[in-house]
Amino acid sequence: MKIDLNVLGRQFRLHQVEYEEAAVRVLRSGWYILGPEVEAFEREFAKYVGRKYCVGMNSGLDALTLSVRALGIGVGDEVIVPANTYIASVLAVTENGATPVFVEPDEYHTLDAECIEAAITENTKAILVVHLYGQAAQMDRICEIAKKHHLYLIEDCAQSHGAVFDGTMTGAFGDAGCFSFYPTKNLGAFGDAGAVATDDEAFYEKLRMLRNYGSKVKYHNQLEGVNSRLDEMQSALLRVKLSHLEELTEERQRIAEKYLAGINNSRILLPKIRGKANHVWHQFVVRVKDRKEFQKYLEEHGIHTIIHYPIPPHLAECYVRLGHKRGEFPITEQYADEVLSLPMFNGMKTEEVEYVIEVCNGYGE
Ligand SMILES: Cc1ncc(COP(=O)(O)O)c(C=O)c1O
Numbered sequence: 292m293k294i295d296l297n298v299l300g301r302q303f304r305l306h307q308v309e310y311e312e313a314a315v316r317v318l319r320s321g322w323y324i325l326g327p328e329v330e331a332f333e334r335e336f337a338k339y340v341g342r343k344y345c346v347g348m349n350s351g352l353d354a355l356t357l358s359v360r361a362l363g364i365g366v367g368d369e370v371i372v373p374a375n376t377y378i379a380s381v382l383a384v385t386e387n388g389a390t391p392v393f394v395e396p397d398e399y400h401t402l403d404a405e406c407i408e409a410a411i412t413e414n415t416k417a418i419l420v421v422h423l424y425g426q427a428a429q430m431d432r433i434c435e436i437a438k439k440h441h442l443y444l445i446e447d448c449a450q451s452h453g454a455v456f457d458g459t460m461t462g463a464f465g466d467a468g469c470f471s472f473y474p475t476k477n478l479g480a481f482g483d484a485g486a487v488a489t490d491d492e493a494f495y496e497k498l499r500m501l502r503n504y505g506s507k508v509k510y511h512n513q514l515e516g517v518n519s520r521l522d523e524m525q526s527a528l529l530r531v532k533l534s535h536l537e538e539l540t541e542e543r544q545r546i547a548e549k550y551l552a553g554i555n556n557s558r559i560l561l562p563k564i565r566g567k568a569n570h571v572w573h574q575f576v577v578r579v580k581d582r583k584e585f586q587k588y589l590e591e592h593g594i595h596t597i598i599h600y601p602i603p604p605h606l607a608e609c610y611v612r613l614g615h616k617r618g619e620f621p622i623t624e625q626y627a628d629e630v631l632s633l634p635m636f637n638g639m640k641t642e643e644v645e646y647v648i649e650v651c652n653g654y655g656e
Contacts, residue, residue: 301638347521351471355383404432422451425573553648
């Protein structure tokens with residue numbers, strides 16, 4: 292059997308007629324950027340997350356970058372970021388001229404709340420928390436620390452649509468909840484898209500200006516903005532997917548439950564679920580000491596896997612200027628050396644899940 296990491300066509304086919312109807316509706320409308328579909332999606336998504344406002348943008352990176360900018364964070368400021376994350380979380384900080392201060396992850400792969408306070412200085416302006424792989428970070432402690440030190444809290448929810456901590460949706464804790472709708476995400480569009488959710492009206496208005504050349508009124512440019520507008524097509528398609536997100540999440544959870552119950556091999560460390568949190572399984576990430584051999588073995592059995600992420604941001608070539616060295620963040624570096632994402636996607640067949648389990652259990656025999 293051959294199994295890809297993700298087969299995007301399957302999630303499309305699950306609700307094909309609805310997507311096609313939405314697409315045709317937009318094509319026929321004669322209006323393609325920032326229009327009624329965007330407004331409706333923003334309203335519906337804000338409600339879903341449990342926030343007052345939502346601003347649609349071009350991408351998750353823009354959602355993060357413009358949030359950092361709209362909070363007034365820039366040169367000379369420091370932002371606490373997880374060392375164990377996708378580089379976009381860090382680029383949002385450096386793009387604004389601010390300095391990322393890396394903090395190690397806990398056993399759930401997200402920012403270790405107990406290590407944050409040691410990294411705070413008089414220049415710290417914000418904590419940027421990432422709900423990696425689809426599971427919320429330790430939000431009770433992190434909110435407490437942000438409040439105590441008067442820091443902004445920015446949530447990177449690119450991988451956590453629908454993930455909840457203690458009854459609150461990720462994206463509803465911080466000053467800004469930043470989402471990516473990249474096609475492979477749990478709430479994926481059919482192209483690039485992103486959004487910020489917030490309760491703060493002034494912040495919301497500023498983001499709306501920043502995404503559209505810094506203007507509220509056409510040709511009156513009050514801020515040095517960018518072009519990060521969301522289009523009608525992506526919004527209409529996202530509205531369809533949002534209306535099915537709960538069932539899509541449950542499907543991922545059923546696959547994860549099967550993996551967790553079925554994979555039983557002392558060489559493979561399974562992911563853990565945090566107390567008070569659910570998991571929406573954007574990725575199902577295992578850890579294996581001899582990852583290279585394991586990945587090769589899976590590939591030989593037709594199972595395609597990927598590493599999220601092989602090079603942590605502090606060791607990325609583009610950040611040599613930050614002066615970090617290998618060994619500085621040993622937990623992050625160990626994760627980068629051991630993690631592997633197994634196939635996990637909507638529309639994955641039972642026999643495919645069972646095959647992955649069987650092959651995993653046969654490893655090393
Ligand atoms: C954790 C995280 N943050 C931010 C992003 C950036 O999102 P986008 O690709 O939509 O710019 C991603 C996307 O891969 C991500 O995984």
